[in-house]
Amino acid sequence: MKKIKIISVIVFWLSTVISTAFVNESPESIPTSSVELGEVLFNDKILSIDQSVSCASCHIPDFAFADTSSRSPGVNNNYTERNTPSVMYLVDKKHFFWDGRAKSFEEQALGPIASPKEMGLPLDEAEKRLSQSVYYQKAFKTVFDSEPSLQLLAKALGDYQRTLQPSESAYDKYIAGDINALNAAEVRGMELFIYDANCVFCHKEPYFGNDEFFNIGLFDGKDKNDIGRFTVTHDSTNIGAFETPNLRNIALTAPYMHDGSMKTLKEVLEYYNEPDKHVPNSKNRHVNMAPLKMNSKHIEDLEAFLRSLTDNRFKKTNVSINPE
Amino acid sequence: MKKLIVAQLIVFYVSLSFDLFGQREPQVNPITEANHWSNAIAWNNVTNVTKVKGLLGRENAVDSVVFHQTMETISKNGGGVLFFPVGTYIFKNTIMLYDGVVLRGENPLGVKNAKHQSYSLPTIFEFPRYKPKMDRMRADTSLFKNVSNQTAFKSIKTNTRGIKNFGLVNIDINRAIIDFRKKNTESMGFRNVLIYGIKQNNAVVPVEGIPTAAQIKGGNNWQRWTEKYIGNINLSVEANALVANCKLNDNTKDSFKQFGYMVDDGFTFDGSRAVFDYINHIGIMIEEVKTTPSTGSVINPTETDNLIASNSKNMYTNGSIEVLNNYMKLTEGNEFVKSDCEKCNVFDNDFQTTKQQYASSIIDGLTPTNTAYRTPYDKPDEVSTAYIHTYRKGESLPYRLIKPLNYDPSKKYPIVLYLHGLGERGNDNRESLRNFIWYFNTPKVRADYPCFILIPQHAYKDSTFLGNERKEHTRTMKAVLDVMKKVEKENSIDGSRRYIVGISSGGWATWETIIKFPKTFAAAVPISAYKRFNEWNEKDRLKEINTIKNFPIWAFHGSDDEWIPAMYARLTVSTLKSGGGVPKYTEFKGVGHICWDEIQYVEEFLPWLFSQKRN
Numbered sequence: 001m002k003k004i005k006i007i008s009v010i011v012f013w014l015s016t017v018i019s020t021a022f023v024n025e026s027p028e029s030i031p032t033s034s035v036e037l038g039e040v041l042f043n044d045k046i047l048s049i050d051q052s053v054s055c056a057s058c059h060i061p062d063f064a065f066a067d068t069s070s071r072s073p074g075v076n077n078n079y080t081e082r083n084t085p086s087v088m089y090l091v092d093k094k095h096f097f098w099d100g101r102a103k104s105f106e107e108q109a110l111g112p113i114a115s116p117k118e119m120g121l122p123l124d125e126a127e128k129r130l131s132q133s134v135y136y137q138k139a140f141k142t143v144f145d146s147e148p149s150l151q152l153l154a155k156a157l158g159d160y161q162r163t164l165q166p167s168e169s170a171y172d173k174y175i176a177g178d179i180n181a182l183n184a185a186e187v188r189g190m191e192l193f194i195y196d197a198n199c200v201f202c203h204k205e206p207y208f209g210n211d212e213f214f215n216i217g218l219f220d221g222k223d224k225n226d227i228g229r230f231t232v233t234h235d236s237t238n239i240g241a242f243e244t245p246n247l248r249n250i251a252l253t254a255p256y257m258h259d260g261s262m263k264t265l266k267e268v269l270e271y272y273n274e275p276d277k278h279v280p281n282s283k284n285r286h287v288n289m290a291p292l293k294m295n296s297k298h299i300e301d302l303e304a305f306l307r308s309l310t311d312n313r314f315k316k317t318n319v320s321i322n323p324e
Numbered sequence: 325m326k327k328l329i330v331a332q333l334i335v336f337y338v339s340l341s342f343d344l345f346g347q348r349e350p351q352v353n354p355i356t357e358a359n360h361w362s363n364a365i366a367w368n369n370v371t372n373v374t375k376v377k378g379l380l381g382r383e384n385a386v387d388s389v390v391f392h393q394t395m396e397t398i399s400k401n402g403g404g405v406l407f408f409p410v411g412t413y414i415f416k417n418t419i420m421l422y423d424g425v426v427l428r429g430e431n432p433l434g435v436k437n438a439k440h441q442s443y444s445l446p447t448i449f450e451f452p453r454y455k456p457k458m459d460r461m462r463a464d465t466s467l468f469k470n471v472s473n474q475t476a477f478k479s480i481k482t483n484t485r486g487i488k489n490f491g492l493v494n495i496d497i498n499r500a501i502i503d504f505r506k507k508n509t510e511s512m513g514f515r516n517v518l519i520y521g522i523k524q525n526n527a528v529v530p531v532e533g534i535p536t537a538a539q540i541k542g543g544n545n546w547q548r549w550t551e552k553y554i555g556n557i558n559l560s561v562e563a564n565a566l567v568a569n570c571k572l573n574d575n576t577k578d579s580f581k582q583f584g585y586m587v588d589d590g591f592t593f594d595g596s597r598a599v600f601d602y603i604n605h606i607g608i609m610i611e612e613v614k615t616t617p618s619t620g621s622v623i624n625p626t627e628t629d630n631l632i633a634s635n636s637k638n639m640y641t642n643g644s645i646e647v648l649n650n651y652m653k654l655t656e657g658n659e660f661v662k663s664d665c666e667k668c669n670v671f672d673n674d675f676q677t678t679k680q681q682y683a684s685s686i687i688d689g690l691t692p693t694n695t696a697y698r699t700p701y702d703k704p705d706e707v708s709t710a711y712i713h714t715y716r717k718g719e720s721l722p723y724r725l726i727k728p729l730n731y732d733p734s735k736k737y738p739i740v741l742y743l744h745g746l747g748e749r750g751n752d753n754r755e756s757l758r759n760f761i762w763y764f765n766t767p768k769v770r771a772d773y774p775c776f777i778l779i780p781q782h783a784y785k786d787s788t789f790l791g792n793e794r795k796e797h798t799r800t801m802k803a804v805l806d807v808m809k810k811v812e813k814e815n816s817i818d819g820s821r822r823y824i825v826g827i828s829s830g831g832w833a834t835w836e837t838i839i840k841f842p843k844t845f846a847a848a849v850p851i852s853a854y855k856r857f858n859e860w861n862e863k864d865r866l867k868e869i870n871t872i873k874n875f876p877i878w879a880f881h882g883s884d885d886e887w888i889p890a891m892y893a894r895l896t897v898s899t900l901k902s903g904g905g906v907p908k909y910t911e912f913k914g915v916g917h918i919c920w921d922e923i924q925y926v927e928e929f930l931p932w933l934f935s936q937k938r939n
Contacts (some may be wrong), residue, residue, distance in 0.1 A: 144435065144442045145440070145442075149433040150433060151432075151444040151445075152434045175891075175898075176899065177898075179901045179902045187899070190891075191856070191859065194889070195859070196859075200889055205889060207892055232383070287846055
């Protein structure tokens with residue numbers, strides 16, 4: 001009898017050791033909602049082939065869920081082909097990625113996991129890893145009453161990303177009636193944004209985007225040869241067209257454009273001011289991309305307005321960091 | 325009672341089959357009940373679409389010709405399953421099913437019960453989306469391509485009479501209805517239809533005949549109206565149908581506001597009051613099949629003899645119709661399962677209703693619910709008197725005057741100057757009565773707030789009350805003020821209670837007028853408009869701001885204004901506030917440019933307006 005007791009104690013001890021060894025792969029507490037589970041998955045390196053990167057490695061929460069390099073490092077010393085966009089404020093979108101090839105949050109969520117240049121993990125392998133993890137077995141059981149699966153992985157990641165829209169910038173306070181939330185330069189910038197520079201034509205509220213695709217002149221068929229939306233639609237009017245990015249938290253997501261070719265907001269604004277000066281032989285550029293004829297003070301004001309779109313929670317982020 | 329038992333048996337077998345087979349193999353009948361009619365489907369003859377040459381193009385675009393040929397071949401060889409492995413398949417055309425062919429997708433990987441919230445399917449059929457070309461898009465039509473009915477609103481159906489043993493299993497269908505109805509009240513002789521484990525979203529058809537000729541003539545050829553009486557799934561079968569474990573409309577997102585929706589009489593409405601709602605219709609419709617099969621029917625006559633007894637509801641004597649274990653979400657006020665057959669078994673379905681996002685102002689896409697807004701326009705001469713004022717070299721200003729109810733010249737009345745928008749310009753002296761002015765003309769308002777209403781019409785279509793140049797306060801506006809003086813001379817009007825109300829470009833003129841003539845009016849109501857204060861000269865800018873900062877202003881705007889983004893109005897108002905002003909501002913959430921019809925629900929508005937008085 002005593003023997004059995006000792007054995008059972010040992011078995012119990014062993015099982016605890018073993019189970020904690022497994023659980024240690026991941027955070028301790030079991031999420032209770034799809035959003036919480038999504039956040040855990042978003043930050044878990046288990047979803048890359050060599051367990052070196054997570055979603056959050058490129059979509060860095062402190063940098064408005066984008067990163068600071070023009071192309072982001074993936075597994076096996078690869079780099080992404082385009083600049084990492086922020087994954088905030090995407091709820092109303094019908095197209096995802098710079099070329100709009102994904103049509104839903106869920107579809108978007110799995111893309112980078114499988115992409116050999118990003119996380120490089122074949123999707124069936126991803127599903128297998130989650131299914132073999134005691135932690136994720138428990139978590140999926142708790143949240144979905146189901147085994148881990150790709151669909152549920154995508155759902156959890158999607159549900160988490162849907163929560164990333166706090167709308168708590170100085171601009172939001174201003175439109176809610178707090179006229180002191182923006183300073184004079186920011187208000188002047190807002191006026192330029194909607195009148196003289198007509199940014200609002202494409203960058204529409206509430207997220208300052210429009211979920212459409214335009215060629216803004218960063219395609220010349222030579223050095224700049226990413227054909228963008230054309231790869232999806234095969235419509236020649238889409239050559240060199242990319243999705244209009246949302247401008248919320250734009251101050252944090254340098255460098256800019258689909259190719260990360262512009263290091264600062266000022267550079268972007270100077271480009272819009274005189275597109276031909278920066279990319280002389282662009283092809284298929286949209287007719288509305290006319291020079292803005294702004295002076296340097298206008299550009300400063302516009303930049304000030306764009307900075308007012310930064311959410312309060314990111315105030316601490318060191319935005320002076322030099323990209324690359 | 326027997327019905328119930330049979331239904332429960334099926335439910336039991338269905339759930340059992342999941343556990344036994346794990347549902348991974350496309351050759352397995354999802355219903356394992358021994359004597360179930362669905363065993364007649366050739367489950368073992370599976371064709372994988374990825375193995376059929378030329379069927380799939382780039383991005384899994386389905387070649388319609390090869391796809392239908394493949395189904396035909398399967399059908400000729402005794403029927404079977406056409407299997408679509410994990411993936412999104414792009415269809416440009418309606419799918420026509422063949423005798424004995426079941427389209428089947430990969431089985432659900434997670435939860436197998438469609439009623440569970442995380443039920444999802446890895447095989448997706450994607451049909452074209454309808455993209456309306458609305459008002460806001462007229463500005464630059466090259467940016468937006470129209471998709472007409474011909475390229476959107478697809479369905480999965482068949483034109484072949486008398487087919488049987490066909491259906492759909494485990495497919496997530498986006499933007500197509502399932503339509504196995506009779507044709508022109510005549511039975512198509514369908515039998516053994518299986519619809520199992522389907523997800524379906526954005527499934528709708530538009531009402532035939534909308535847009536009407538008048539609506540097209542008015543430039544609104546893009547507008548559509550939801551057909552309420554065609555459902556997600558529509559069946560009229562002569563024997564045997566099972567719709568089970570389906571999830572309908574849990575994630576329908578295509579509904580859109582029709583900004584500037586035009587009813588047949590030419591009046592336009594705000595988008596929030598005219599939503600094309602993708603789930604404002606029946607869920608599953610099972611129609612009774614009429615008695616005589618057509619002569620062209622290929623049904624075996626001996627079978628049909630049993631099936632069809634004249635004038636009876638016992639259409640399904642040889643089989644059963646079951647609607648089991650489905651989840652459905654619809655806009656409230658719609659029928660989930662509309663069946664008129666006695667033999668229908670409808671059990672264990674979960675139904676959820678959702679509120680219509682905005683109250684609709686239009687019935688069937690044709691008739692407005694409330695017709696009060698038409699009165700001034702329909703009976704212009706009963707309501708008001710028409711005049712023409714001539715100024716300068718033969719230029720004319722048509723205008724109308726509405727007198728107070730029971731006008732008593734011994735009393736002094738306030739006057740409302742109403743400036744219309746761009747669309748109402750002209751010299752017919754009637755178009756100006758189209759919009760917001762109807763509200764001031766309703767019996768209650770006329771009784772509670774007796775006043776004069778002056779309605780000028782800008783006669784020239786190449787300019788507005790403000791002229792082409794922003795700076796120039798045009799002669800039209802001066803003529804308007806002259807007319808107002810004249811009206812005041814001839815009638816008993818309280819000069820300290822003049823109110824200026826303008827919509828759209830008339831709202832723009834309202835802002836400019838109170839800056840130019842700050843002492844004329846007691847209050848201003850600019851609607852769906854903005855004012856940009858002088859951007860060239862800081863001194864002039866301050867002067868403009870200081871002129872009107874303490875002026876009683878109540879501005880209105882729609883947060884989703886498709887013509888003038890709300891940012892413009894917000895900036896105007898907050899610039900005034902920053903200068904120490906106290907303008908009132910109301911933004912209607914979710915409402916577009918035609919926001920003025922919402923003002924009738926702002927209770928404080930009229931008391932506020934008519935209490936304003938100049939010292």
